[in-house]
Amino acid sequence: MDKRGSVKRTKWSSDVLISSRPGEARPACGAGGKCRRLRFTEPKLRKPQGGKQEKKVIHPYSRKAAQLAREVHKQEKKEKLKTDKALRLSIIGEKLQWFQSHLDPSKIEYTKKEAGELIENYMCRFNAELEQIELQNSIKGRQGRQHGSRETVIKQTIERERQLYEGYGIEIPDIMNRKHLKFFREWDGDLRKLPNIKMKKLSARDAACSHPEVTDAEAKEDLNEEEEVGPDEHQLNQELK
Known part of the structure; x- marks a missing residue:
């Protein structure tokens, strides 16, 4: 409808609006005097199946x-x-469980020579398995x-441990110290308590x-010396946090 009261056809309906004066509109009436109400409805959007919004590609x-x-790579x-x-x-x-299970219950502390003998036994722990493999072959x-x-x-593994032992030394629990040995005996196998176990490097030269x-x-x-604590203790503390 325009301001002069002329007839105007709507976009969504075939009905005609008749305006008596500018700014006012009423429904058009048919021949029998019955008026039809106009419905101004917007076109409905098509919903995706399932009621969920489709994901964009x-x-x-x-x-x-x-x-x-980047997020996947980071994860x-x-x-x-x-x-x-x-x-x-x-x-x-x-490793620590092996040493704990092979401790001599009668000893309150170990000498370096005795600790070296225990290391030698530790490096021979695979002998039985190697013999079994050789037998099968x-x-x-x-x-x-x-x-x-x-x-x-x-x-x-054996070659690497042998090189460490004959070089700078292999890291073992500090069984040469009475107090540390007692604490190590009482260890319950909890990996979270590993930083509390004092470690010490021992080489073949030290044991001799x-x-x-x-x-x-x-x-x-x-107890106040840094060599009592293994070089990896700080790293273990960071890893267990």
């Missing part, structure tokens, strides 16, 4: 795709660090070597040297 070279790729890196940390703590825990009719990958891992036993006064002084 992300372009593979868009900034959104690059952001999602994968975090999971890898978590797995590596758990594996490392598990290896250290198995010696059976006639076997095609190729059985458990070859396991055998390779064991030999590499004969020193007099450490007195109680010297043991108290050793």
Whole structure:
């Protein structure tokens, strides 16, 4: 309808509005005097199936795709660090459990020579398994070597530990100290308590040297020395947080 009261046809209906004066409109009446009410309705939007909004397709070279790729890479890196940390703590825990299970209950402390002998036994812990693998491979009719990958891992581990022991030293619980040995005996195997276990490096050269036993006064002084604490203790504290 315009301001002059003329007839105007609506967009959504075939009905005609008649205006008696500008600014006022009333429904058009038919021949029988009946008026039809006009309905001004907007077109309905088509809803997706299921009542849920459809997800937009992300372009593979868009900034959104690059952001999602960075988030996935960050999450994968975090999971890898978590797995590596758990594996490392598990290896250290198995090592300490071996030493704890092979302690002499009659000893209140170990000399360096006795600790060296315990290290030698520790490096021979795979002998029985290697013999079993060798026995299986010696059976006639076997095609190729059985458990070859396991055998390779064991030999590499023994070689690495041997190099450490004959070089700068291998890290073991400080069983040369009476107080630390007592605490280590009482350890319940909880990996969260690993930073509380004092570690010390011992080499083959140290074990070969004969020193007099450490007195109680010297043991108290050793508590304040940094060498009593293994070099990885601070790192273990950070990993366990």
